[in-house]
Amino acid sequence: MNKSPVETRALHKVFRDFWGRPRTHAVKGLDLEVLRGEIFGLLGPNGSGKSTTIKLVLGLLHPTSGEARVLGGSPKDVKLKARIGYLPEESYFYPHLTARETLLFFGDIFSVPRGILRRRTEDLLALVGLLAAADRRIGEFSKGMLRRIGLAQALVNDPELLILDEPTSGMDPMGTREVKDLLLDLRRRGKTVILSSHLLADVEDVCDRVGILHEGRLEALGSVSDLLRDDERTQIITGRLSRATMDALTSLLREREGPALQVEIGKPSTRLEEFFLRIVGKSRDKAEGGSR
Numbered sequence: 460m461n462k463s464p465v466e467t468r469a470l471h472k473v474f475r476d477f478w479g480r481p482r483t484h485a486v487k488g489l490d491l492e493v494l495r496g497e498i499f500g501l502l503g504p505n506g507s508g509k510s511t512t513i514k515l516v517l518g519l520l521h522p523t524s525g526e527a528r529v530l531g532g533s534p535k536d537v538k539l540k541a542r543i544g545y546l547p548e549e550s551y552f553y554p555h556l557t558a559r560e561t562l563l564f565f566g567d568i569f570s571v572p573r574g575i576l577r578r579r580t581e582d583l584l585a586l587v588g589l590l591a592a593a594d595r596r597i598g599e600f601s602k603g604m605l606r607r608i609g610l611a612q613a614l615v616n617d618p619e620l621l622i623l624d625e626p627t628s629g630m631d632p633m634g635t636r637e638v639k640d641l642l643l644d645l646r647r648r649g650k651t652v653i654l655s656s657h658l659l660a661d662v663e664d665v666c667d668r669v670g671i672l673h674e675g676r677l678e679a680l681g682s683v684s685d686l687l688r689d690d691e692r693t694q695i696i697t698g699r700l701s702r703a704t705m706d707a708l709t710s711l712l713r714e715r716e717g718p719a720l721q722v723e724i725g726k727p728s729t730r731l732e733e734f735f736l737r738i739v740g741k742s743r744d745k746a747e748g749g750s751r
Contacts (some may be wrong), residue, residue, distance in 0.1 A: 462531040464620050464651040465493035465516055470525035472511050472675075485511040487675040488525070498642055498652040500662040500683075503672035509655050510548070512672070513622055516653075517545060530620060541569060544618035548625045550609035554598030558589050558608050561597055562615050569616040576615075583611040588637060602629030610638065621645065622653045627661055639665050663687075700724075 470489040476482045486508045493499045503509050514520040515527050518534030532539045552561055559580060566576040584590045587607040592600075597608065606629055613621060623642075627635040635658075642652055642665045656662055662669060663683055671679040679686060700708070705724045713720050 463492050464495055464530055465491070465499075465653065466528045467491045467512075467516070468526050470512075470515060470527055471523045472508075472515060472520060473523040485675050486515065486522075489672075489675075489677055491670060491677060491680075493651060493653060494668075495651055496646065496649050497667040498646050498654060498665050500666035500669035501653060501655040501672065502659070502662060502669055506674075507672040508675040509672055510624065511675075513624060513653070513655060517543070517622065541616060542619045544613035544616060544621040546606075546609045546613040546621075546623045546626055548628070550605055550612075552597045552605070552608065552612075554596060556597055557594050558584060558597065558600075558611075559593040561608060562611055565612050566615045571616065579615065579617070583614055586614075586641065587611045588634070603631065603634055606630055606638075607634070610641070618650070620651045620653070622655075624655045625657065626654065627656070627658060635661065 467489050470486055470491075471484070472486040473481050474483040474485060489508075489512060491512075501509050501512065511520065515522055516529055516534060518529075518536075518540070527534055529536075530539045530542055553564075556564060562580040562583060563576060566580065571579065581590070581593075584593050587610050589604065589607050589611065592604065597605070600608065606626060610623070610626055613623070626642075627638050630638065639661060642654070645652060646665075646667075654662065654666060666683055668680070668682050669686065670677055709722045709724065712722055
């Protein structure tokens, strides 16, 4: 294996019952390489092996056979773990601590120098939109706010590799957009990100490549553009056309390609997320303009 941030070779994980009998074959011969500086999407339905794969990469589980390498070494290497940030699907924090105290606590665990940690804590609180709630106790936070503080906690050690399991769960569309913008900024800074999510729009927006797991096997792997490209159809995008022009274009296409050619001409639609953000943005701009 070379020194890509994450590599697995012939990785298997079998969970056994009390008597040692095979119960679930969660990961089956996984060969995977995550490239340095990319956002990699790990997709699959419930029970596909995503969470098990992440735990194997993090050294939280032992493989039944095969090998996983992280940052050039073993997932069990404590020194390597200090270079990894992890946001699990469910985060657990001390409810009596404030958001600021929580980040200072985790920074101390990573032995971040105190002066650097204080500055980084304020920067991270601003980055995830929690600066105004910095002195609120975690026990008072909504699920969306917990995901935000969880993301900040995963970044407190300034990791080279960031592994995120459902990072936008419980967030509203504006919060989701902010997280996606943050991930793109992390990639620009050279970070490597593994993103596991059921929200395919999130993955499509930010990931360079994706791998799709099903029943423990890697069923598809490639760039988002390559996987989504439809070579059986051709798309033509123009400005608004008159009905006469659309009819003439349809006739021309069938004349050139054959009468059986399927032609559908209509008005393109935007994605719901884009529409929602545009409407909310206009409303916010209008409100801010009226208050000046």
